[in-house]
Each structure stands twice: as structure tokens, then as C-alpha cells.
Amino acid sequence: MAGPKRRTTGRISGENVVIEVAWLYYQDGLNQKDIADRLGISRATVVNYLQEARERGMIRISLASPAFTNHRAAVELVEKFGLTAAYVIPDEDADEVETFYRVVRGAAAWLPDLLEPGDRLGLAWGKTIYDMAEATEKTRMEDVAVLQLVGSMATPYGFTAEACSTRLAQRLGAQVYNLHAPAILSNPGLAEALRAEPIIHSQLARLETCNKFLFSVGTVESDSHIVGSGLATQADLDWHLEHGARGVICGRFIDAEGNAIHGPLDDRMIGIPLESLVGLDMGILVTPGTDKTEASLAAIRGGYVSHFVTCLSVAEKLLAVD
Known part of the structure; x- marks a missing residue:
């Protein structure tokens, strides 16, 4: 009373x-x-x-991580795909938008538990990552840095790659290292010259120090953010689809087994190569909806993922794969 x-x-x-x-x-x-x-x-x-x-x-509002990492589907994902841990969020009564934000908030709540002093967290970009940064509770991580892995681009989404890394670093109380270069240039020669510039060369070399990687894999549908952002044209997307593309990681295409598809865009891009993102101490994949199931499977098969945050619907689709 x-x-x-x-x-x-x-x-x-x-x-x-x-x-x-x-x-x-x-x-x-x-x-x-x-x-x-x-x-x-x-x-x-x-x-x-x-x-x-x-x-x-x-x-701070948080739910204990074991409630999600010990979920039946989470345990089965770990066993089936050889992951270190999975964090599965219920979505039975949620629509697509609500599911998206549940997964984003779950990833934001789990992330601080996955970081420790000395970590250099490489960060991809996109709506999932930006909204996750926004949802992360303010804290202060000792000796942690966030590194932007892909150059900048003009986007219609209201955020950029450097906004993702800057915002997450602010939330974590971490240091941030942004990449002060465009993500894509008009020709390979210009990109090669820019990579050779001392400042950019130094920034790209720093990316190789990442020991952990946070990302959400992109799709290869016609409405993919890689086209909407201007990073690739529809013709570029079509070329990669013809060569077996099933997903996008840090602006670069992968096939169904997670292998990099080297194409005409690579020589014009400024950012970390996919080969540098395999075999890190930790690869944290956030998949907020079933539209990214196929792309997520490709990323898992390619060895980019050790920790996986998703909803039950995605988990069940992946567990049904032969």
C-alpha cells in the first residue's frame, strides 16, 4: 500500500x-x-x-546472461556449429520490429561481459550495430579500444561507420580509432595511393591489432544496405550473386561457405580484408531477424563467429539445416 x-x-x-x-x-x-x-x-x-x-x-537494467546462453536453442547452436557461446532471445509473440530491438538490446547487455582489459574490438557498421551502440548502458571498460573497420560513406540511414564506432566507444568508456578515409573510391589506382598515405597506412595497420570483432552480416537481396549505402551498385551486386554471394561482411562478399569472393570492388575499397577477421579471439555476430539466416550461416561456416546473438526463430532455422 x-x-x-x-x-x-x-x-x-x-x-x-x-x-x-x-x-x-x-x-x-x-x-x-x-x-x-x-x-x-x-x-x-x-x-x-x-x-x-x-x-x-x-x-542499469539487465537480465542474467545464463538465462539466454543456457537456453535449449543456444546450447544446441553451440554444439551444432562449434561456437563458444550463443545468446538466444525469445520472439514467439513479437513482430519483426520488436524482435529486432529485443536482439539488439540483448547483444548490448551481453557485450560488456565479453570484453576485458587490453581488448581491441573491431566494429562493422549498419543499423543493427548503430542501434546496439545506442542501447549499450554507459560503463567504463579498462584499456579497451573500438576500431572502425570500414571506411566512411554517405548513407541515407542517418548514421555512418564512424558514428557506430564513436557511439559504442562512448557508451563503453573506451578509446576509439576511426578510419579517416572513404570506404570506396572511383578507381583502384586512387585507392592504392590513398592506402599508401602515411596516416591511412598507419590506421589500416592498426586494424590488424584487433583481437575481437563485432558485426551483423548483410544480405545480398536487392534492398541490401550495401547497395542502399552506395558502397556497391546493383550491377556490382548482380556480379557477386553470379559468383555465389550469400552475405556481406564489412562491405565484402562471402559465398555459402564463408569464403571471400574477390571481385572488382576489392581493389577500390578501404578497410580490413576478410582474411584478417578469421580466427580472432572472438567474433560476435548479431542477427536480429530471419532475413539474415542464410547470410549468418555463411558467416558461421566461414569461421568468423565464436559468439552469436539472435532470436529463437533464427536459431530454429539454423538448427534445421542439414
Whole structure:
């Protein structure tokens, strides 16, 4: 039962009222109506204060990882594909959008547990990675760096490759090393000259120090982000499809077994080669929907993945593969 009103926001102001609301809700266990009655404010205001507390990093909400890594489907994925660990999130009653954000939030919650001092985390780009960075709780990782693995590009999505790495580093309290070059150039000669520039050469060499890799594999459908971002044309996509493309990792195409498909784009790209992403200490793949099932299977078969975050629907599709 809610206690008597003891305070009002007239006596609590600024940051203090946000802390008070957060404490009453998360520590004292009062519901939103009880808090509104006690503080003499509306329930909508309570909701706003709780959201502000989360955004300002005053509170952390997490579910214990074993609930997801010990899930039946997670254990079976590990056994079937030789993974180190899998994190499977239920999606039986969720639509496509809700499933996407469940997986993103799950990956964001698990990531800090997978990092340790001295790690150099290579980061791909895309909506999944950007939204995961946004969902990551603020913390401070000791001696951890985040490295942008693909050059920059103009995109219609409202974020860029460097925005992904910068945002995640901010959330983790880590150092960030961005790649100050375009992802793709108009001709191989120009790309070769740019790679030889001392600053870019040094930045590309630093990418080879990555010991862990976080990514979401891209599809090879006509609406793939690799075309939407301008990194590849439809003709480029068609060429790679003719040569067996089944997925995209860091702007580069892989076949059904995860082998790199070296084509006309490679000589014009600025970024880490796929061969440098196999056999790292950890490869963390985040797959938020069934549209990426085939591409995820290719990435797993290619040896890019040791840790896998996905939903139950994707897990079941992968487990059904012969």
C-alpha cells in the first residue's frame, strides 16, 4: 500500500527528483501510480523521469546472461556449429520490429561481459550495430579500444561507420580509432595511393591489432544496405550473386561457405580484408531477424563467429539445416 504523500516536486528539483523517482521505483518497489501520488505529480511525469534516469546512466537494467546462453536453442547452436557461446532471445509473440530491438538490446547487455582489459574490438557498421551502440548502458571498460573497420560513406540511414564506432566507444568508456578515409573510391589506382598515405597506412595497420570483432552480416537481396549505402551498385551486386554471394561482411562478399569472393570492388575499397577477421579471439555476430539466416550461416561456416546473438526463430532455422 502506498504511504502518505510526504514530498512534492516543489521541494525536490532538478536532478534530485529524477533520482528520487528512480529510487522509489527500482529500490523501494513502488509502482508508477504510487510514486505519482507520493510526490504529487502525474503518472506521465513519473514515466518521463524514469526514462531520463535511464538515458543519463543513473540506472542499469539487465537480465542474467545464463538465462539466454543456457537456453535449449543456444546450447544446441553451440554444439551444432562449434561456437563458444550463443545468446538466444525469445520472439514467439513479437513482430519483426520488436524482435529486432529485443536482439539488439540483448547483444548490448551481453557485450560488456565479453570484453576485458587490453581488448581491441573491431566494429562493422549498419543499423543493427548503430542501434546496439545506442542501447549499450554507459560503463567504463579498462584499456579497451573500438576500431572502425570500414571506411566512411554517405548513407541515407542517418548514421555512418564512424558514428557506430564513436557511439559504442562512448557508451563503453573506451578509446576509439576511426578510419579517416572513404570506404570506396572511383578507381583502384586512387585507392592504392590513398592506402599508401602515411596516416591511412598507419590506421589500416592498426586494424590488424584487433583481437575481437563485432558485426551483423548483410544480405545480398536487392534492398541490401550495401547497395542502399552506395558502397556497391546493383550491377556490382548482380556480379557477386553470379559468383555465389550469400552475405556481406564489412562491405565484402562471402559465398555459402564463408569464403571471400574477390571481385572488382576489392581493389577500390578501404578497410580490413576478410582474411584478417578469421580466427580472432572472438567474433560476435548479431542477427536480429530471419532475413539474415542464410547470410549468418555463411558467416558461421566461414569461421568468423565464436559468439552469436539472435532470436529463437533464427536459431530454429539454423538448427534445421542439414
